[in-house]
Amino acid sequence: MNQPEELSNEFEQELTRAMRGVDPAEGFADRVMARAQAAVPVRAKVIWIPRRIRMWAGGAIAATLLAGVFFGEEAHLRHQREQAAQQQFELAMRITDRTLEHVQQQLSDAGVRFGH
Amino acid sequence: MAIADDEFRRLIETHQRMVFSIAMRVTGDPSTAEEVAQDVFLELHRSIERLANADHIRFWLRRVAVHRSTDALRRRAHRPEAAAEEWVEDHSLEDDAPISSTGLQARLDELLRALPEPMRVVVVLRYQEEMLPDEIARMLGKSAASVKSHLHHGLKLLRRKAAVTMKEYVREPA
Numbered sequence: 225m226n227q228p229e230e231l232s233n234e235f236e237q238e239l240t241r242a243m244r245g246v247d248p249a250e251g252f253a254d255r256v257m258a259r260a261q262a263a264v265p266v267r268a269k270v271i272w273i274p275r276r277i278r279m280w281a282g283g284a285i286a287a288t289l290l291a292g293v294f295f296g297e298e299a300h301l302r303h304q305r306e307q308a309a310q311q312q313f314e315l316a317m318r319i320t321d322r323t324l325e326h327v328q329q330q331l332s333d334a335g336v337r338f339g340h
Numbered sequence: 341m342a343i344a345d346d347e348f349r350r351l352i353e354t355h356q357r358m359v360f361s362i363a364m365r366v367t368g369d370p371s372t373a374e375e376v377a378q379d380v381f382l383e384l385h386r387s388i389e390r391l392a393n394a395d396h397i398r399f400w401l402r403r404v405a406v407h408r409s410t411d412a413l414r415r416r417a418h419r420p421e422a423a424a425e426e427w428v429e430d431h432s433l434e435d436d437a438p439i440s441s442t443g444l445q446a447r448l449d450e451l452l453r454a455l456p457e458p459m460r461v462v463v464v465l466r467y468q469e470e471m472l473p474d475e476i477a478r479m480l481g482k483s484a485a486s487v488k489s490h491l492h493h494g495l496k497l498l499r500r501k502a503a504v505t506m507k508e509y510v511r512e513p514a
Contacts, residue, residue, distance in 0.1 A: 235495070235498075235499055235502075236467070236495070239448070239463075239467040239495075239498070240467050240470065242448045242467075243361075243365070243448065243464070243467045243468040244361075244468075245357040245358060245360075245361045245468070246357065246360060246361045246364050246365075247356070247357050247360065248356055248357075248360040248373075248374055248377055249370075249374065252352070252356050252360070252374070252377070252378075253349055253352040253353050253356065255378060256352050256378050256381045256382065257345065257348070257349055257352070259378060259382055260348065260381075260382055260385045261345075263382065263385075
């Protein structure tokens with residue numbers, strides 16, 4: 225009969241032999257890869273632009289913005305000047321109309337007849 | 341930087357047997373083991389940047405496989421260890437009863453499933469992964485004394501169960 229120590233060793237050896245690795249079902253790596261790829265968030269495509277071009281592009285954008293501000297301001301001032309001129313013209317026309325009406329009235333009072 | 345697909349596949353193929361075997365023997369269920377093993381590798385995919393080398397990856401996979409397997413076991417409704425305790429109470433045997441090794445392999449997974457979880461984990465790591473008690477203790481964050489105690493009692497229970505299983509096996513044909 226085996227001694228307890230020998231029996232224990234024998235049992236442990238048997239355990240080690242019996243507990244061999246077990247393979248998962250066929251295609252395990254494919255299934256994990258599919259899940260891993262599905263889990264990766266879709267990232268926006270990044271386009272690399274050379275430093276020099278980025279600097280030129282930055283300068284061009286800044287110049288465009290400055291030009292826009294300048295020409296916008298210019299157009300605004302021009303519009304204001306046009307409006308002021310229009311108002312002055314209308315005022316002059318009203319004064320002229322009144323003056324003409326006044327002169328016409330005085331001539332009419334003096335017995336001068338115009339037209340037919 | 342994320343790991344390249346072919347490198348990740350190589351890691352899966354290298355370690356899938358180890359991870360699946362731990363999950364299979366701890367959970368005792370092939371479909372749960374498959375799910376656990378997949379989750380472990382997906383976690384590896386997310387954590388690969390923090391792992392320095394092949395040894396670190398192997399150690400990490402073992403540890404995560406054990407933790408995810410015990411988590412899955414705890415989520416399951418039934419508790420085989422409770423039945424195991426009753427089973428042990430009903431069958432008091434001599435510790436050093438002679439055991440034949442014949443037929444043990446066929447019964448082993450069934451016997452392991454009946455072990456309480458902490459003993460099962462330690463037995464799997466000791467005899468499947470051939471880790472030393474100190475290594476198991478470090479991996480599980482337990483004391484070496486606790487691991488040795490689980491190992492000792494786990495083996496004792498397994499031997500008892502194996503002895504009874506073999507007796508039944510021999511008696512049935514007669």
